[in-house]
Amino acid sequence: MSISETETARRPRREGGGRRAGPSGRNPVPQLPRRKLKRLFPPMAIVSADEIEAIHHASLRVLSEIGMDFTLPEARDMLKKAGASVQGDRVRFDPAMIESLIASAPAEFTFHARNPENDLPVGGANIAFGTVASPPNSSDMDNGRRTGNHADYRNFLRLAQYFNCIGFTAGYPVEPIDIHASVRHLEALRDMVLLTDKPFHAYSLGAERIRDAIEIARIARGISQEQLEREPSLFTIINTNSPLKLDTPMLRGIIEMASRNQIVCVTPFTLAGAMAPVTIAGALVEQNAEALAGIAFAQLVRKGSPVIYGGFTSNVDMKSGAPAFGTPEYMKATIVGGQLARRYKIPFRTSNTCAANTVDAQAAYESVFSLWGLTMGGGNLIMHGAGWLEGGLVASFEKFVLDCDLIQMVSEFLQPLETGEDALGVEAIREVGPGGHFFGAQHTLARYTTAFYAPIISDWRNNQQWLAAGKPEAWQKANAVWKQALADYQEPPIDAAVRDELNAFVERRKAEGGAPTDF
């Protein structure tokens, strides 16, 4: 059952030439080339157009009859001038006002990176996977779970750069808690620019931070303010404070980002049974109301600015209140979320989630169920693509690698099936004939090195070989791979002038004390 030249058999397909051994002197981790992924099939629908209208109208009723709290006076003033009814913090929207505002949101746009090869088309059939974002803890199987820190943060960025399947950094892959909060965004964003050349995210934690982030995004690309405003180069996640509240730092984030034509992704955190109704349809009504309100506000700030409809509806364990992820309910909420976003012709953000405590079967099945829902449901920008564990409380190095393998499998699944005359293989079947085998056939020899996806993690050895190797489990392979990836990692090149300007900006802002921490 062997084939000659087996050493080359697992080599992945590469676009544009080979790759040398990395700094570690070993062969790099086999992986797929960088790809701009597209769904070639229509996204899935599990509710009818009438049901989508029912959810739509219910959420417009929520916004007009119940309303939403906007805690920033400036935002309320803008909304009042635009025709909303304002009483205290509460803002109520006429359905026509929402419909008219969201109509200006673009269906597709380009998200620019400092390396133009990493620009991401957002919306339509495009799909891109980002890193995990925002866990307060990190973990690996050697050293266990610990509080997020700068060293782990930087290592996750290196993995984000290393793995071709990662399209963007979705936030801090782990919170670098050992950097003081006043300057954390400056240090963290500088790392993001220097250690990766992929597009990135900044947190909306008040006006100063997001202004700094926009300036860093501009410097990183070496472009003018005008070009930055033409070319979205930064995105921010706006989490509503569900139910029905948009707080001051988030509203300031929308104002700063949308006014500069940068990307605002409004993502309500609507866990059914906790911050949202106990029914998935009800949680989606709330998600939709909050997302539409945030998107409408962004369009009020700047008509036509790039926005993303974020879906993050899942359920809780009603026994404990713990969030559940990668569940059947999560899949359904994701798919209907996609249907809603497409109704509004707005790009759709989803996530690769799980609630598992360790990189076991549960972590894998919850993640693949998530990927199933978001791939079939038409997700465009996928947050938490790699590394998310424990419902987002932990960024795991092993899970990061496992997820890269899962994303690569989705990527392969999304490639068109070759069905030309040679691929149909009638001549190969004729050559081999009844009772023969294909290992030595010309057709096989011509294609075998690149015929199939070569997984990063999967162990396909037979039982005897596997026993002899010490019965390794998937997480052990993942453990070896992230170390190899870090050893092989190379910092992406950057123009010296850009680097100098970036450092000068960060140092100046640090000297000024960074940003207030009492937001």
Place this chain on the structure above:
Amino acid sequence: MSISETETARRPRREGGGRRAGPSGRNPVPQLPRRKLKRLFPPMAIVSADEIEAIHHASLRVLSEIGMDFTLPEARDMLKKAGASVQGDRVRFDPAMIESLIASAPAEFTFHARNPENDLPVGGANIAFGTVASPPNSSDMDNGRRTGNHADYRNFLRLAQYFNCIGFTAGYPVEPIDIHASVRHLEALRDMVLLTDKPFHAYSLGAERIRDAIEIARIARGISQEQLEREPSLFTIINTNSPLKLDTPMLRGIIEMASRNQIVCVTPFTLAGAMAPVTIAGALVEQNAEALAGIAFAQLVRKGSPVIYGGFTSNVDMKSGAPAFGTPEYMKATIVGGQLARRYKIPFRTSNTCAANTVDAQAAYESVFSLWGLTMGGGNLIMHGAGWLEGGLVASFEKFVLDCDLIQMVSEFLQPLETGEDALGVEAIREVGPGGHFFGAQHTLARYTTAFYAPIISDWRNNQQWLAAGKPEAWQKANAVWKQALADYQEPPIDAAVRDELNAFVERRKAEGGAPTDF
């Protein structure tokens, strides 16, 4: 984050009343009720109708130009009389002959069980999951891997009966190798009838065995020969000897089963790069040619007899020749297999597969990728639904339970989303309002016990609780559950006369020496 009456919160939805504690005195394993599953959405297509025609015509070319070996003279004679060209073992089919023969295959039929509640509708949007079938080894995490044996065989049947998500026994869940081959089918099928009341499979290992199986299926249902011929009550998998060969025991199986109007599922085992071309399209051409030839022969034996189109195309690891399962290639082959089966309006059989050596993350992701492909691709009868490990070399007790949880999640995913006025939850959102929470809302209290799927395996405890519990992994929960299920298992009732007739038949046939073992 807790809710009153939490003890009831994880209770699964049940149709038709509660369930008492089982013989173990403990509460039974929480599980979903028995369901006849249906896809409510259209199956997925990843190639165009033109590409399906290209595969179809290529496989007709294979059958007319290259042909297929039929090793049974009687079968060749029948085919020759029907117009095929026969030289030696080789049979070549005019495309029109294939098209005309397969046209009589029914699109849907009922597969009857001895308990009519377990009758399965086959074809169309129906989907049913069976047990793992045919591994030579079994394993559990306490006692490890061992040769298949009668005791394990019986325990797997008990699990097949216990878990509502298992619709049928797909063969011997593990080979009971300690029963002599001459009488194994008699003992094994008797167990199948007595320990379960779900529909079942018999192996086509020559005429005697399959005749015995048909008689056992008739006795089990307590029906006449005539009723049996009206009501398919047994199925057999016909594996072609790929490439392009149908051997004598399989051909005898088709003749015996189809002539009695029992279910013939023709499943080529076309591993791309080994028994089939190294391209997925080429492997599908071969699969299709072999499946059509087998189905055509079954229709020649008896026009209108129930048949199933089996897809089992996957790839091999080109480095080692090891079969790979649950890969992106497997997903694509499954989905295109469904497109082909629907082109012929014949029910489609697929499998829940993995190549993992243990119940780790790999086992889970390969299985969920398989489930993704087969659920979206329109699989009707799902073989190896629960328990398959190591590419089918092992039936694992822990994997059985894990798979039941995965199947239940698919089952929940397939349930329609409730979108009525109360489910949309506008009044609940009004009651709670901005900044509130839904735990105590009337809407929540009225629904929380049955709101969400309660998984068998998933551990949603927080990190502290999970550490305190000893850091259990998913397989450990699965290990506890199969033991609990076996302790709670109850033999399904059977009419005493039927039992007596069954025992008398088995004992008589055993006394006669069973069946020859030199097939």
